[in-house]
Amino acid sequence: MHGVTRNSLIPRELRQQIRTGAIQGQTSGMAPGFVQANLAILPKDWADDFLAFCHVNPKSCPVIGMTQPGDPFLPLLGEEIDLRSDLPGYYVWENGVRVQETTDVSSLWRDDLVGFAIGCSFSFEHALMDAGIRLRHIEEGRNVAIFRSNIPCAPAGRFQGPMVVSMRSMTPADAIRAIQICTRFPNVHGAPVHFGDPAAIGIADLNKPDYGDVVEIRPGEVPVFWACGVTPQAVLQTSKPPFCITHAPGSMLITDLRISEISLF
Amino acid sequence: MHGVTRNSLIPRELRQQIRTGAIQGQTSGMAPGFVQANLAILPKDWADDFLAFCHVNPKSCPVIGMTQPGDPFLPLLGEEIDLRSDLPGYYVWENGVRVQETTDVSSLWRDDLVGFAIGCSFSFEHALMDAGIRLRHIEEGRNVAIFRSNIPCAPAGRFQGPMVVSMRSMTPADAIRAIQICTRFPNVHGAPVHFGDPAAIGIADLNKPDYGDVVEIRPGEVPVFWACGVTPQAVLQTSKPPFCITHAPGSMLITDLRISEISLF
Missing domain, CATH: 3.40.1640.10 (PSTPO5379-like)
Structure with a gap:
């Protein structure tokens, strides 16, 4: 390069x-x-x-x-x-x-x-980092962790299925700021759909993502979940x-x- | 009446x-x-x-x-x-x-x-309820639960002390919406400062508020904490x-x- x-x-x-x-x-x-x-x-x-x-x-x-x-x-x-x-x-x-x-x-x-x-x-990750929010998967050169949730999508025609979500781990204070920042960008998934207990949205094990890479959750952090554009793949299946x-x-x-x-x- | x-x-x-x-x-x-x-x-x-x-x-x-x-x-x-x-x-x-x-x-x-x-x-509580977010203390006719945190205020002149916070309990999805709504109102404390683990901001027991009333936290909910205007009282002490x-x-x-x-x- x-x-x-x-x-x-x-x-x-x-x-x-x-x-x-x-x-x-x-x-x-x-x-x-x-x-x-x-x-x-x-x-x-x-x-x-x-x-x-x-x-x-x-x-x-x-x-x-x-x-x-x-x-x-x-x-x-x-x-x-x-x-x-x-x-x-x-x-x-x-x-x-x-x-x-x-x-x-x-x-x-x-x-x-x-x-x-x-x-x-991925589009808003730079905006998050620009606000001082550290994104572990980027620092480690990895993909985000991606999971099939049990949140149902609204069906349409022949398509139905679960929402797929991406996960980023951060402190609650950073999560609040991330929610504010991502609210500005609805065309790239906008604000998160969930934070905290993964079982509440049907995710059994954060160490076993359905797609992408495992991302560590450190003490004092919570997993934050965004709707993900891998959803069509789960729906197509x-x-x-x-x-x-x-x-x-x-x-x-x-x-x-x-x-x-x-x-x- | x-x-x-x-x-x-x-x-x-x-x-x-x-x-x-x-x-x-x-x-x-x-x-x-x-x-x-x-x-x-x-x-x-x-x-x-x-x-x-x-x-x-x-x-x-x-x-x-x-x-x-x-x-x-x-x-x-x-x-x-x-x-x-x-x-x-x-x-x-x-x-x-x-x-x-x-x-x-x-x-x-x-x-x-x-x-x-x-x-x-209290100013934004109607806006939250208008968005379908239920506020237990209002439904029960009580005051919010208010706690002294260990978040230090910035000192100025002879004044210094800890931030006091109000707590409302809700689902993560409602908390995300509440963060969006409250962001619009910085003059009445704006977005929360913390959610989840109370010990992370120095609160030992959510059932023992320093001011206000006890508010129940039900399964699937998380406590959400806003900066509170009782802070001056902690600082005056x-x-x-x-x-x-x-x-x-x-x-x-x-x-x-x-x-x-x-x-x-």
Whole structure:
């Protein structure tokens, strides 16, 4: 990287390196101040139901971009964004079963596919750190811990399932400040949905995340849970569309949109 | 009351009944939507230090009104407000020791006394209930539970001491919403300062409040703590001015100011 850290690269340069495979893995902590997005790609005959599902579940599935059928580009989020190659990792699903993990889905593209970009909580992490809130997973270069909760999503069409949540551990005082800060960003999941007792939302063991990495909870800290854009993956497993593509958890689309552009106030 | 509940009386009528003694005790739940205030009255030669103390402790001591020396009126908070008689209960202090509890301090008034009205968290309780958050102490007609914490206030002049906090018990989801709502009202203590483990802020037993009433914490709930305008009383006990007057905890000044007028956004 010739003395340039990944964090100082602008989104376009990061996407170029992701496209070539020079950058792989999860994107937490990259491009601070820019919006990152989850991805769901569905055939047109499932896309309408999915949009309806997102509409009634804005906390977990805030849609910030959507393509026309067969169009893999999202110019409103970044001039040259190509959803087929610009994320570091993809999951391919058939009938609700994950059949492939890959770094490029160009060979799988079809004329009837519709891409959805869904706001990701990585987007506000820089704002939290800027307020002096330490985020252990970023300091340790890891992904957040992600869990399937027992909070039901509102069903829509053929889609239903549980809310998936991301967890960050912090002191109560930092959690209060984080709630205030994240309230400004509803398009990237906004304020948390829960803190404290994980069993209250159906999480049995914080040391066994369903996705992402284990994150330590130190004395004096509480786990704080945000609605997560991995929710569509849990829902797709239940609803079983014949074919779809998602991002691999933590491997997000880095957009040109600044977090300050989507701040509510 | 001839079919009129206290809650439907406007602030001026409530103050009139308080002045005559027809209404006594604590004011939580009265005049929903109007700002309530804590009271501190000090001799002029201590008032400057006290204002400095409030200035550096805006979370616990947000000054919303201040009189000229010898003047007991606060027309900006209510045309005919008389600080000597318009609160249901007063404490009188000498050298940091409480020497009297009374419902009228007119006979104690002096030409050098300066009155401070400090925003009270009762002011936002209606906004919380309006959002569907149940407040047990109001449903049970009691005062909030109030505790001396070990959070140090910033010292100023001759004043120093611990922050006093009020406690309300609610689910984590309601606490998150309460943090959002209260953030709009910094002049009446704003967002909480802590939630969860009471020992983390030096509270040994939630069943033994230092002021106010015991409030039950039910399964699935967490205690949520707000900075409280009783803080000056804890500070006065430490700093020992020769003479001062405060409200009795929970017996507040009900002002004509609407909570919507002081909302930050």
